Amino acid sequence: MNLATLLSADLPYWAQSLLRVLGGLVAVLLPAGTIVYLFLFKMMSFMQSRLGPMEAGPQGSMQLFAEVGKWLQKEDIYPARADKFIFKLAPLIVLASTFLLVVVVPFGPDALFTNFETGVFYSLAVSSVSVLGILIAGWSSANKYSLLGGLRAAGQLIAYELPMVLAVVGVVIQAGTMNLQQIVVAQNAGSMFGFSSLGNPYVITQFVGFIVFMIAVQAELTQTPFDMPIAESELVSGYMTEYSGFRFLIFFIGEFATAGVFSMIASILFLGGWAVPFSWFGWTTIDSIDNWMNIVGPLILFTKMIVVVFFIMWIRFSYPRFREDQLQKFAWKVLIPVSLANIMVTAILKVAF
Amino acid sequence: MSLLGDRQQLAYIAAQAADARVNVELETEGMTLNIGPQHPATHGTLRIIARLDGEQVLWADPSCGYMHRGYEKLTEVRSYPQVTALVNRIDWLGSFANEVPFILAAEKLMGVEAPSRAQHIRTILFELSRIANVTLFLGDLGVQLGAVTPVFFAFRDREYVLNLIEGATGGRFHPNFDRIGGLKDDLPAGFIDETRNVMKKLRGFCDQIEDLLFGNEIFQSRTRGIGVIPKDVALQYGLSGANLRASGVDWDLRRDQKLPLAYDKVDFKVITHPDGDSFARCWVRLQEVRESTRIVDQLLDTIPAGPIMAKVPKIIKVPEGEAWVSTENPLGEMGYYVVSQGDMGPFRVKIRSASFNNISITPWLLKGVYVPDIITILASLYFILGDIDR
Numbered sequence: 001m002n003l004a005t006l007l008s009a010d011l012p013y014w015a016q017s018l019l020r021v022l023g024g025l026v027a028v029l030l031p032a033g034t035i036v037y038l039f040l041f042k043m044m045s046f047m048q049s050r051l052g053p054m055e056a057g058p059q060g061s062m063q064l065f066a067e068v069g070k071w072l073q074k075e076d077i078y079p080a081r082a083d084k085f086i087f088k089l090a091p092l093i094v095l096a097s098t099f100l101l102v103v104v105v106p107f108g109p110d111a112l113f114t115n116f117e118t119g120v121f122y123s124l125a126v127s128s129v130s131v132l133g134i135l136i137a138g139w140s141s142a143n144k145y146s147l148l149g150g151l152r153a154a155g156q157l158i159a160y161e162l163p164m165v166l167a168v169v170g171v172v173i174q175a176g177t178m179n180l181q182q183i184v185v186a187q188n189a190g191s192m193f194g195f196s197s198l199g200n201p202y203v204i205t206q207f208v209g210f211i212v213f214m215i216a217v218q219a220e221l222t223q224t225p226f227d228m229p230i231a232e233s234e235l236v237s238g239y240m241t242e243y244s245g246f247r248f249l250i251f252f253i254g255e256f257a258t259a260g261v262f263s264m265i266a267s268i269l270f271l272g273g274w275a276v277p278f279s280w281f282g283w284t285t286i287d288s289i290d291n292w293m294n295i296v297g298p299l300i301l302f303t304k305m306i307v308v309v310f311f312i313m314w315i316r317f318s319y320p321r322f323r324e325d326q327l328q329k330f331a332w333k334v335l336i337p338v339s340l341a342n343i344m345v346t347a348i349l350k351v352a353f
Numbered sequence: 354m355s356l357l358g359d360r361q362q363l364a365y366i367a368a369q370a371a372d373a374r375v376n377v378e379l380e381t382e383g384m385t386l387n388i389g390p391q392h393p394a395t396h397g398t399l400r401i402i403a404r405l406d407g408e409q410v411l412w413a414d415p416s417c418g419y420m421h422r423g424y425e426k427l428t429e430v431r432s433y434p435q436v437t438a439l440v441n442r443i444d445w446l447g448s449f450a451n452e453v454p455f456i457l458a459a460e461k462l463m464g465v466e467a468p469s470r471a472q473h474i475r476t477i478l479f480e481l482s483r484i485a486n487v488t489l490f491l492g493d494l495g496v497q498l499g500a501v502t503p504v505f506f507a508f509r510d511r512e513y514v515l516n517l518i519e520g521a522t523g524g525r526f527h528p529n530f531d532r533i534g535g536l537k538d539d540l541p542a543g544f545i546d547e548t549r550n551v552m553k554k555l556r557g558f559c560d561q562i563e564d565l566l567f568g569n570e571i572f573q574s575r576t577r578g579i580g581v582i583p584k585d586v587a588l589q590y591g592l593s594g595a596n597l598r599a600s601g602v603d604w605d606l607r608r609d610q611k612l613p614l615a616y617d618k619v620d621f622k623v624i625t626h627p628d629g630d631s632f633a634r635c636w637v638r639l640q641e642v643r644e645s646t647r648i649v650d651q652l653l654d655t656i657p658a659g660p661i662m663a664k665v666p667k668i669i670k671v672p673e674g675e676a677w678v679s680t681e682n683p684l685g686e687m688g689y690y691v692v693s694q695g696d697m698g699p700f701r702v703k704i705r706s707a708s709f710n711n712i713s714i715t716p717w718l719l720k721g722v723y724v725p726d727i728i729t730i731l732a733s734l735y736f737i738l739g740d741i742d743r
Contacts, residue, residue, distance in 0.1 A: 048505035144386050148408070148724065224499050225571055233394045233497045234728045318565070320572050321499030323725045324408060 020113055027102045031260030031305060032253050033064055038306070039313040040256070047317050071252075074245035081142035082242065090140065091243065091250035093133030098257045100126040105264050106181045108274050108297030109289040119180035120172055123265055124165050127220065130258065131157040134229065137251075138239035149238025152324055153229035156219060159331040160226075164216035166339035170209040170346040171202050171269045180265075184273035185286050191279075199277035203270040208342045210270045212335050214311070217262045219327070221255065223316040228324050259309055267304035274301040383411060386724075390419045394497055394728045397738030401715070403727065410727065413719035415712055420742040428702040433459050433533060433669050436699065440689075441527040443706055444740040447486035447683040449478045449518065452531040455702075457612060458678040458691040459533050462671045466613050470659040471535040476615040477548070477652050478521060478530070479680075480645045484555055485514040486683035487642050490735050491562045494635055497732035498575055503565055510558040513551040520544060533669055535662035545653050552646040559643050567636065576632035580718050580730035583629060590714040593707050594685025596734060599637045600629035606681035614680075619651040631733035638735070670697055684708050684740055708740035 011019070041063060045052030053060030078087050104119040106112040116122055131154055138150015172178055175186040190200030203210045219226035230238040240251050267273060274297035275289075283289050322330065389400035398419035404411040424443065428436050440455055441448040453475060460466060467475070492507020515525045520541050522528035530537050566572050582592070587600040597604055605623040607616045624640040626633035671693040679688025685707025692701040711734050718730055 044501075048502050049509055050505060144384060148386075224501070227499060228725070231499065231725070233499065234725050236393060317502050319500060320495060320566070320569060320575060321725075322571055323575060323723060325723065326574060 024099055024102055024113065027105070027107070028098055028257045028261065029253070031264070031302070031309075032257035034306070035256045035260055035309050035313075037061060037064055039309060043310070043313060044317050068249065071245055071249040076246060077242075077244045079142050079242050083140040083142075086136050086140040087242075088247065090133045090137035090239075091247045091254065093136070094130045094254040095250050095257070097126055097128075097130035097133065098254055098261055100129065101258070101261045101265070104180055105261065105268065105301075106184060106274060107301055108294040109286055111274075111294045111298060112181065115181055116179065118178045120168055120178040120183070120269075123180070124161070124168065127258075127262070128157065128161055130254070134239050137243070138229075141239070141242040143242050145235045145237075146239050146241050149229045149231065149235045149241070152231075152235075153222065153239060155324070156222070156226065156229060156327060159328055160216045160219035160335075163212050163331060163335035163339050164220065166336065166343060167206075167209040167213040167216065168269060170206045170339075170342050173343070173346045173350055174202060174205060180268050180273075181286070184268055184275050187272045188275040189278045189284065197277060197279055199272055199275075199279070201270065201272040206270060206342070206346070208338060209346075210266075212339045212342070213266060213270070214308075215335060217266060218312055218315065219331070221259050221262060221312065223259070223312055225315070225319040225321050226327060227316075227321050228327065231321065259312060260305055263305040263308035263312065264301060266308050267301060271304050271308070273304075274298065276300065388727065394731060396493075396736065399712070399731075399736070399738060399741065401719075401727070401731075403719070403724075405724065408724045410719050410722050410724070413716055413727065415715045417709075417712065417738075417741045420738050422739075422743065424743045425702055425704055428699050430698065432697040433671060433699065436702070437531055438527070438529045440704070441529055442739055443704065443743055444486070444682065444684055444687070444708075444737050445526060446489055446737060447482035448524075448526055449482040449522070449528045449530065450486075450680070450682045451687065452529070453479055453614070454678045454680045454682075454687055455689045455691070456531045456533055457614075457680070458676045458689045459669075459671055459699075460613070461676040461678060462674050462691065462693050463533065463665070463669075464672075465534045465663050465665055467535045467663055468660050469615075469657050470539075471661045471663075472613055473615045473618075473652055473656045474521075474536055474540060474661065475531065477649055477656075478518065478528070479614070480649050480652075481514055481518055481548075483683040484642055484645050484649075485511050485518065487638050487645075488514065488555065488558065490638055491559075491566075491635075491642070494732050495566055497728050498566075498572060500566065500569075500572075503562060506558060506561060506565075510555060513554055517544070517548055517551055520547070532662070534665035535660070539661050545656070548649060548653055552649055555646050556643060559639060559646075563639060567632075567639065573632060575725075575729055576635060576733065577628075577630055579631045579726050580722065580733060581628070581630045582714065582718065586714070586717065587629065590717070591710040592685070592714060593710065594681065594683075595637045595641060596634055596685065596711050598623065598625045599633035601625055601627045606679060606686060610680075612678070612680065615652055615655075616648075618655055619648050621648050621651075631729050634733040634735070668697065670695060671699070679705065682707060684735065684737060685711055687740075704743055706740045706743055708736035708738075709743075712736050712741055 041052045041060065053063035056062040056066045078084055101123055103113045104116050104123050134153040135150050138146045138153065171183065175183045177183060187201050188199040222229050230240065240248060243251060278284065384405045386403045386405050387400065388403055390398040400416040400419065401413055402416060403413040424439050427439055431439065436455060437452040440451045443451045488507050488511045492504035495503030518528060519525045521544055522530035582600050584600050584602055587597050587602060603623060603625050608623055621644050624637050624644060626637050673693055673695045675692045677688060677690045679686050687707055688705040690703040691699050694700040719727055722730065
């Protein structure tokens with residue numbers, strides 16, 4: 001009995017839905033918590049020659065619960081002149097975008113929420129929903145710093161949406177499908193020049209696309225060097241300035257959960273996703289994959305995600321930030337031409353071979 | 354037919370008018386942004402009122418005085434030895450350097466000169482406070498530009514210097530160690546070896562910062578050509594210290610002035626940079642930390658034996674007169690104009706602190722820059738609030 005039959009046949013609809021909701025929560029919150037502890041607390045401290053949190057739990061591993069507890073206790077403040085409904089709505093929109101994104105991520109041969117034919121298209125579309133949340137957060141706060149931060153975020157995220165989409169087009173051309181599950185299969189069933197023991201992870205053939213995608217992800221997540229919307233030393237905290245307590249917590253979870261989900265998508269598109277090269281176990285198609293991959297697959301994906309997030313955070317903690325106009329120039333004059341050229345080359349090679 | 358023609362004509366005119374309306378540039382309104390007095394980039398309570406058009410600054414006006422503590426007035430009700438405890442708090446990151454010019458002014462009025470060992474130790478501590486101060490600047494620079502890591506390296510390595518100052522004087526931030534006619538104490542045992550080690554570490558820190566920040570392309574694109582101060586403007590606004598030297602003016606009071614300090618016994622370069630932009634100011638400060646470590650090393654080699662206190666009466670009364678002494682402090686020229694009427698305390702003291710003059714250029718400098726550049730420029734001008742407001 002595989003997981004799909006377990007989910008579809010043996011359980012009533014409400015139980016299936018409950019399982020899916022719980023799965024979604026785990027898929028969003030577990031990476032977020034891991035990233036915060038592993039990178040924001042520990043790796044950052046290591047880079048900055050300090051210990052980081054050490055008191056709560058062994059090596060400070062329970063620190064996150066302490067922080068969440070602290071935020072939940074805080075007073076829910078909103079500015080007197082804020083547009084209250086919109087102000088309260090904004091963090092939810094940002095978090096909703098993350099949950100919408102995780103829906104299409106495949107974690108194993110059968111461990112997935114939905115098997116979308118146009119998963120790539122969908123994920124790129126819903127990822128920009130968070131812009132709305134950020135923009136209205138900046139606008140409704142009735143704070144000039146927040147407004148500047150929100151507008152910067154809008155400009156930045158629109159500018160970086162484009163190279164991200166264009167970078168993914170290369171992968172889509174090569175795989176010949178927009179289904180994320182099919183892209184995983186295409187990478188692991190494939191071979192490079194008849195050498196199939198590594199599969200064909202697109203990070204090798206689509207290296208330019210991968211770099212452009214990762215830069216765009218960095219900007220999309222508003223991590224340093226692209227963190228002008230938050231810009232702690234300039235705009236205090238940008239669009240988040242007026243948020244406190246639980247609402248700030250939602251923004252915070254949203255930031256790191258989105259980092260996790262984007263890294264999962266990056267590892268699915270470029271690093272082979274949840275699977276190992278099929279030739280290792282003599283699999284040929286997705287149906288011949290053993291059932292245990294439904295358990296091991298999420299772990300493999302999680303590991304790859306941690307590696308990708310490591311690079312994102314490494315850059316975040318070592319680089320100064322761009323200026324807004326430099327960032328726009330970089331997007332429009334460097335990244336977009338490069339990714340267009342990448343599409344051209346990929347298309348020509350696809351036709352040629 | 355004519356009706357139809359008219360209608361067509363009217364439609365055409367209406368379309369033209371609508372087109373014209375659309376193509377007119379939208380009228381936009383400026384926004385006044387209050388940066389500070391509580392803002393992460395202002396190192397305390399400086400307030401900058403900026404009129405913005407989008408992200409561009411139309412004009413900016415610094416407004417200071419939120420932390421005015423009235424030190425000039427307070428000195429009038431203190432005796433001379435007590436004043437050093439006050440002026441320690443002016444530039445709080447390089448406290449010892451604040452005491453020196455005041456004590457020198459008092460010594461000048463009394464006609465006393467500290468023995469040469471005391472002069473040497475004064476100079477060493479002076480340079481150590483410069484290193485402690487500028488080290489923190491180099492780390493803070495990263496934070497202002499968005500890099501979070503360098504500041505921790507700066508705090509870590511400044512701690513070594515503060516330990517040295519604490520070992521010699523007993524106070525980490527506010528040594529209150531300088532006395533009229535010499536120093537409170539001699540150096541502790543092991544100070545010289547320890548200082549040599551620390552100077553080596555500090556040079557390593559400078560290399561690290563140079564690799565981490567100054568070589569970074571983003572850092573360079575953020576600072577090069579931003580906030581350019583030409584030579585003549587710098588002189589007109591009365592800038593001093595590294596801000597002036599970064600505009601290509603070869604001016605250093607340590608070298609240009611004959612004071613009872615040990616600078617004439619050491620060989621050091623005065624660092625200048627022709628560009629006058631933010632990068633030049635930061636670069637000059639980085640090189641100055643290196644020069645300072647070299648100065649300290651040389652002074653440690655040549656430190657003479659002897660007393661650390663000249664003969665001064667137990668109760669200090671300064672004869673009538675007026676004296677002006679200024680020194681090259683970490684932030685620039687710092688001077689005291691001391692007026693004495695023969696009492697135990699000064700009659701009147703005018704404090705010339707570097708940051709107050711350095712910050713006066715901001716309205717000129719911030720015109721037309723973008724909001725992120727405000728932060729870059731303020732960071733590179735490097736002011737300390739206590740030094741502005743006194």
